[in-house]
Amino acid sequence: MAAIITNKFRIHNAKQFLEAFSEAENTNMYLFIGRVSEFTDDTNPPVPTDTFSTTEFSHWRDMIAAKKVATADVSHVIPRVDWTSGTAYTQYDDEATNLFASEFYVMNSNYYVYKVMFNNGDANSTVEPSGTSTSVFETADGYKWKFMYEISGAKALKFITPTHIPVQTLPSDDGSFQYDVQQSAVDGGIDIILVTAAGSDYNQYANATVESVVNSTSFTINTSSSGANTSNAFFQGASVYVDGGTGIGQQTVVNTYSVTGTSATIITNDAFSTGLIAGDSTVYLSPRVDITTGSNGAGAVAYAVVNSSANNIETIEVSNVGAAYTRATVEITIDGAASSAGVTGSGATARAIISPKGGHGNDPVDELGGFRVMMNTRLENSESNNFTISNDFRKIGLLKDPNFANGSIATVSLADQAIKLTVANTSSAFEIDETVTGGTSGATATVVDMNNTTGVLRVINSNGTFQNTETITGGTSTVSDVINGISDGDLQVDSGEVLYIENRQPIARANDQIEDIKITITF
Numbered sequence: 341m342a343a344i345i346t347n348k349f350r351i352h353n354a355k356q357f358l359e360a361f362s363e364a365e366n367t368n369m370y371l372f373i374g375r376v377s378e379f380t381d382d383t384n385p386p387v388p389t390d391t392f393s394t395t396e397f398s399h400w401r402d403m404i405a406a407k408k409v410a411t412a413d414v415s416h417v418i419p420r421v422d423w424t425s426g427t428a429y430t431q432y433d434d435e436a437t438n439l440f441a442s443e444f445y446v447m448n449s450n451y452y453v454y455k456v457m458f459n460n461g462d463a464n465s466t467v468e469p470s471g472t473s474t475s476v477f478e479t480a481d482g483y484k485w486k487f488m489y490e491i492s493g494a495k496a497l498k499f500i501t502p503t504h505i506p507v508q509t510l511p512s513d514d515g516s517f518q519y520d521v522q523q524s525a526v527d528g529g530i531d532i533i534l535v536t537a538a539g540s541d542y543n544q545y546a547n548a549t550v551e552s553v554v555n556s557t558s559f560t561i562n563t564s565s566s567g568a569n570t571s572n573a574f575f576q577g578a579s580v581y582v583d584g585g586t587g588i589g590q591q592t593v594v595n596t597y598s599v600t601g602t603s604a605t606i607i608t609n610d611a612f613s614t615g616l617i618a619g620d621s622t623v624y625l626s627p628r629v630d631i632t633t634g635s636n637g638a639g640a641v642a643y644a645v646v647n648s649s650a651n652n653i654e655t656i657e658v659s660n661v662g663a664a665y666t667r668a669t670v671e672i673t674i675d676g677a678a679s680s681a682g683v684t685g686s687g688a689t690a691r692a693i694i695s696p697k698g699g700h701g702n703d704p705v706d707e708l709g710g711f712r713v714m715m716n717t718r719l720e721n722s723e724s725n726n727f728t729i730s731n732d733f734r735k736i737g738l739l740k741d742p743n744f745a746n747g748s749i750a751t752v753s754l755a756d757q758a759i760k761l762t763v764a765n766t767s768s769a770f771e772i773d774e775t776v777t778g779g780t781s782g783a784t785a786t787v788v789d790m791n792n793t794t795g796v797l798r799v800i801n802s803n804g805t806f807q808n809t810e811t812i813t814g815g816t817s818t819v820s821d822v823i824n825g826i827s828d829g830d831l832q833v834d835s836g837e838v839l840y841i842e843n844r845q846p847i848a849r850a851n852d853q854i855e856d857i858k859i860t861i862t863f
Contacts, residue, residue: 347440350711353863354416358713361411368741368751371717371857372406373727374399375735376773376788376800385734385843395838399737402800404788405727406739406755406831409715415495416710417504417860423448425466431459431532434694440709447505451491455700455707458484458532472517474524474701476531484532486700488708489518498716504860506714509705525699529661530631530640532693533670538652539688542627544578544678545646550621551603556611561623564602568625571682572598575625577675579643580608581659584622587614591641591659593628627685628673629656631692637665640692644672653688668692711863719855726756728798729853730789731772732846736857742836745828755830758788758798761806762825766795774816781807787814
């Protein structure tokens, strides 16, 4: 049986995970740090194992402290692709099977993200895209781009790394350029038509300035100055696109083409909504491009650009993207009467590239492959004395829905998970990382730190149960002291679910230090 897990499924799972942080009955997710003891090789931490023994029990034993992950600390992310001159980027293609593994979007130097709509035949990009247009635009290197969104300063600080950048889809208007793009997206539009075979011997083309205007459906051009063919019917059935001056961007089809002397009269199928102006408006005549769909989609209009040196179809330019297409067939057409008048050309083929559902820019998370989620949790100094500033840690993890020690659901922002042993002599010189042993109970634990003001010794990796009034002794320092009080960690041991574990090289903490801990999960 042949089957796949689609990218849609991966993105769905990523969205569900992220939404869990903001739902009415939200998930309480905590980032925790642990392990003060050295690995066998601290420069090469071992790969964590996923067993019932480790995920349900052992990670709790060396857990030091935990901090709740806030909604604002989570974002979809995608691989970082910085625009670099001289790079050939991949263009968006609705039929590409490995699109999300390619560089089909870029981030410019202003943290604006653009989708590559057309790469000019796999050419190198040499002009950095810029601006916030809601329409596809072209740069001087022949690339066509779609502005998707801007990464805010706050998002950049939290979620831009050397390997990833944030991506989001806005649920409502936040006043940003991105929301304008989302609202302007055209579902099922055809922004790009890709020439798949250039063909040969195409000679039906001309670029001319309007000589005179007869009415809204008729005008003349000068065949001498434009070099347009002088055979009657030569441009019959061809596209006529207003490529300059008044009326630019309009397109229709030539109904009749008749030549008298050096003046050619063109009558079009449809009227120009903006009237042409003699001596100002310019038109481009070329083989007609027919876009057919069967039963879905309408309104897309395009024209062929003929390479005058090679006499083949160089590109197909879209003047109206249409809407609601899910499939389309493209044909480069030469009218029978035009053919009889000497028009040649054959073999050119093209394919319409249809937008994703909702249109380009409607849902950046879906369109750019947001099946990764990054969490950024900042550990600031001692975090109200919950996090050690006297020792290092080697493990970070994610803990879902733990309970307080009393069994209720944990919702606190910070949790100190070390066992607190209050000793009689506040100046006792227990050493970090050493093992202390209870003289009566025989219980053992690893020292995290010692507060010589309060006399609180924090320990983890407890084996056994310490007793009040018993003497504990340090295995390395040989220091002994009497326990006057015992306080367990804030969270109920073995509650909730450990979802993620990462072993790292030792990270030393200090009172004037902040750590930004970023975890990226790929679904």
